[in-house]
Amino acid sequence: MCGIIGYVGPRDVVTVLMEGLKRLEYRGYDSAGIAVVRDGRLEVRRCAGKVRQLEAILHEHPVAGDYGVGHTRWATHGKPSEENAHPHRDCRGRLVVVHNGIIENYLSLKRPLTERGHRFGTETDTEVIAHLVEEADRGDLVEAVLAAVRQLRGAYAFVVLHADEPGVLVGVRNGAPLVVGLGSGEAFLASDIPAVLEYTRDFIFLDNGEVAVVRQDDVRVLRFSGEPIAKPVRSVPWDPVMAQKGGYRHFMLKEIHEQPRAVRDTLLGRFSLEHGRVDLEGMEGIAERLRVVRRVLLIACGTSYHACLVGRHMIEGLARLPVETDYASEFRYRDPVVSADTLAVFVSQSGETADTLAALQHVKERGLLTVGICNVVGSLMSREVDAVLYTHAGPEIGVASTKTFTTQLVALYLLALYLAQVQGRMDPSQVAAHLTPLHALPRTLEEALQQEEAIAQVAREVAHCTNFLYLGRGIHYPIALEGALKLKEISYIHAEGYPAGEMKHGPIALIDGNMPVVALAPRDGTFEKMLSNMSEVKARDGRLIAVAHDDDPALRSLADFVIQMPHLSTYLDPVVMAVPMQLLAYHVAVRRGCDVDQPRNLAKSVTVE
Numbered sequence: 001m002c003g004i005i006g007y008v009g010p011r012d013v014v015t016v017l018m019e020g021l022k023r024l025e026y027r028g029y030d031s032a033g034i035a036v037v038r039d040g041r042l043e044v045r046r047c048a049g050k051v052r053q054l055e056a057i058l059h060e061h062p063v064a065g066d067y068g069v070g071h072t073r074w075a076t077h078g079k080p081s082e083e084n085a086h087p088h089r090d091c092r093g094r095l096v097v098v099h100n101g102i103i104e105n106y107l108s109l110k111r112p113l114t115e116r117g118h119r120f121g122t123e124t125d126t127e128v129i130a131h132l133v134e135e136a137d138r139g140d141l142v143e144a145v146l147a148a149v150r151q152l153r154g155a156y157a158f159v160v161l162h163a164d165e166p167g168v169l170v171g172v173r174n175g176a177p178l179v180v181g182l183g184s185g186e187a188f189l190a191s192d193i194p195a196v197l198e199y200t201r202d203f204i205f206l207d208n209g210e211v212a213v214v215r216q217d218d219v220r221v222l223r224f225s226g227e228p229i230a231k232p233v234r235s236v237p238w239d240p241v242m243a244q245k246g247g248y249r250h251f252m253l254k255e256i257h258e259q260p261r262a263v264r265d266t267l268l269g270r271f272s273l274e275h276g277r278v279d280l281e282g283m284e285g286i287a288e289r290l291r292v293v294r295r296v297l298l299i300a301c302g303t304s305y306h307a308c309l310v311g312r313h314m315i316e317g318l319a320r321l322p323v324e325t326d327y328a329s330e331f332r333y334r335d336p337v338v339s340a341d342t343l344a345v346f347v348s349q350s351g352e353t354a355d356t357l358a359a360l361q362h363v364k365e366r367g368l369l370t371v372g373i374c375n376v377v378g379s380l381m382s383r384e385v386d387a388v389l390y391t392h393a394g395p396e397i398g399v400a401s402t403k404t405f406t407t408q409l410v411a412l413y414l415l416a417l418y419l420a421q422v423q424g425r426m427d428p429s430q431v432a433a434h435l436t437p438l439h440a441l442p443r444t445l446e447e448a449l450q451q452e453e454a455i456a457q458v459a460r461e462v463a464h465c466t467n468f469l470y471l472g473r474g475i476h477y478p479i480a481l482e483g484a485l486k487l488k489e490i491s492y493i494h495a496e497g498y499p500a501g502e503m504k505h506g507p508i509a510l511i512d513g514n515m516p517v518v519a520l521a522p523r524d525g526t527f528e529k530m531l532s533n534m535s536e537v538k539a540r541d542g543r544l545i546a547v548a549h550d551d552d553p554a555l556r557s558l559a560d561f562v563i564q565m566p567h568l569s570t571y572l573d574p575v576v577m578a579v580p581m582q583l584l585a586y587h588v589a590v591r592r593g594c595d596v597d598q599p600r601n602l603a604k605s606v607t608v609e
Helices: 013-023 051-060 106-115 127-136 141-149 251-257 259-267 284-291 302-319 354-364 380-384 403-422 428-449 452-462 474-491 500-505 527-539 553-558 573-591
Strands: 003-008 031-038 041-048 067-073 095-103 154-162 169-174 179-182 187-190 202-205 210-215 218-223 295-300 323-327 342-348 369-374 387-390 467-472 494-499 516-521 543-548 561-564
Touching: 003 013, 003 095, 003 154, 003 169, 003 210, 013 031, 013 051, 013 067, 013 187, 031 051, 031 095, 041 051, 041 095, 067 095, 067 154, 095 127, 106 127, 127 141, 127 154, 141 154, 141 169, 141 210, 169 187, 179 218, 187 210, 251 259, 251 573, 259 403, 259 428, 284 369, 284 403, 295 302, 295 354, 302 323, 302 342, 302 403, 302 474, 342 354, 342 403, 354 369, 354 380, 369 380, 369 403, 380 387, 387 403, 403 428, 403 573, 428 573, 452 543, 452 561, 452 573, 467 474, 467 500, 467 527, 474 494, 474 516, 474 573, 494 500, 500 527, 516 527, 516 573, 527 543, 527 553, 543 553, 543 573
Parallel strands: 295 323, 295 342, 342 369, 369 387, 467 494, 467 516, 516 543, 543 561
Antiparallel strands: 003 067, 003 187, 031 041, 031 067, 095 154, 154 169, 169 210, 179 187, 179 202, 210 218
16 A cells, blocks of 8 residues: 655656656555755655646646655545645755555654744644754754654655655655565665566565665665664566556456466476475475474455355365464454464465465464465565475466466465475375466466456446355365355445355345356366255345356256366366356456456555554
8 A cells, every 4th residue: 555656866856756756656555745856946846636636736836856755645644635746845945755565654644843933734644754864954854854753653654755856765664565676777666566567576675664865876774773674685586567458458357367277387386296296495404493393373355255165165174284374464453372383374376465474473472383375575575484385376466366376276286285294294195286287277277268258247236236146165165255255345245255054054044046156166076065055045046156067957047157177186177167157257247347456445565554
């Protein structure tokens, strides 16, 4: 949520800032603004609404600069308005701040600042930062920022520029993401990598409690104490083209169709069919500790939590270890019973989700072994865990997770097999038997995507409905949850995912002729039970959408619509079944005229609690 971009260098600053803001739109926002400096003159343009509205303002009132910052704001303190939009100024109008996150103690800081004569013009917590830096400024912007951050409490990232310190940007990270991009004679600050991928693939990832002092040809990193530290430069292997729509109408649709490629990249070099072996880079260092693991915790938020629910079936079924799943936002506020032989696995697309990071710290304080499953190289989570398994999905711009979900499922499957392997619960021939369908998964996903037109036709029939029910059993129940989440996220239709066996304990009361019911009916041990549940739906005039492996006559007689998916294996069928869930939600949302890539009130990465 919120997007920060900063630039100093020879390019046209306004162009760099505006293009960066466009690439950060997926994070979710309700206002936008930029500030630039040229020859000591500070100019600010901002507005409520979208980046395109800011572009219109810049067309009428153009600005130019040598360095600058930009921001897209997601309202926390203060309603969306021009006054509350970033950047925010100090009293003298010589410095500005753009900020992501929350300053928890802003009210206790604001009162004494007001008493000392500082004038506040907004309802935001951000403005406190500008006045704290102003008050501490004695001609050295870096020292003033360090003095300010020592007074702040909360999870935040911000960037400050001063008209009297030419060519300098100061970026601060403490709980919200901020990266430094390094170019040839230029430098960038950004909330997320895609904002500046067009210009560089070389990044410095700031850790909490660090400050970056960025100039055109020099970057220094300090701790909040002022102590200088050396930070490695990491190269990100993402092609800038991967962050563009590539001819698709929406990023979400592009990313749905990228899933075969994303899964191939996640699998690349990680297993050998010939030797019946899984090889996970980075896991070698913890292999001995994994051998004595007797219990697994899977912790995540949102879509990643649904991946964990599937992962529980995979790890219990393949590695024969007991597994618990927990929402990170709940786990961090209870006192869980854990022991030294427990493995805690954290799953996050961004590696920056606030609740997941807090739960990770909770676990680390108890000395547990930790593994992260993450898509973003160098993210805070990936640096904090004992070992990390990257999904290699590439940048995901659509707010609703698609390819990152399926690659998380693949990563969890690999982890389950790896645990079975290191604990001696499977020999190479058994591992190879489970790797064979995995090898076929990308091709099977391509087959699944060929059903898009049939799914779009179903969407046309049900897009007007206002409530949906999704049913699944066993390992497919989490896919029902994910299907309902996708629909509500992007189409604003109320939808519930439910275990099919629990339907008679409440949801059956809702079923009538206006209620579409999506039933996941794979050809597995639950198929007959699902047919019984579907009969109960049909007896109450529910509109039944069956997602199945074959055109079974009994199923066809019950369902109004049948979406056929190819069968692969017990543990990998959920990956395939996720595809029609995504496509149905997408086409329903498009039919309803919704903003698919940037649904209202949602942010790509929830970096505040």
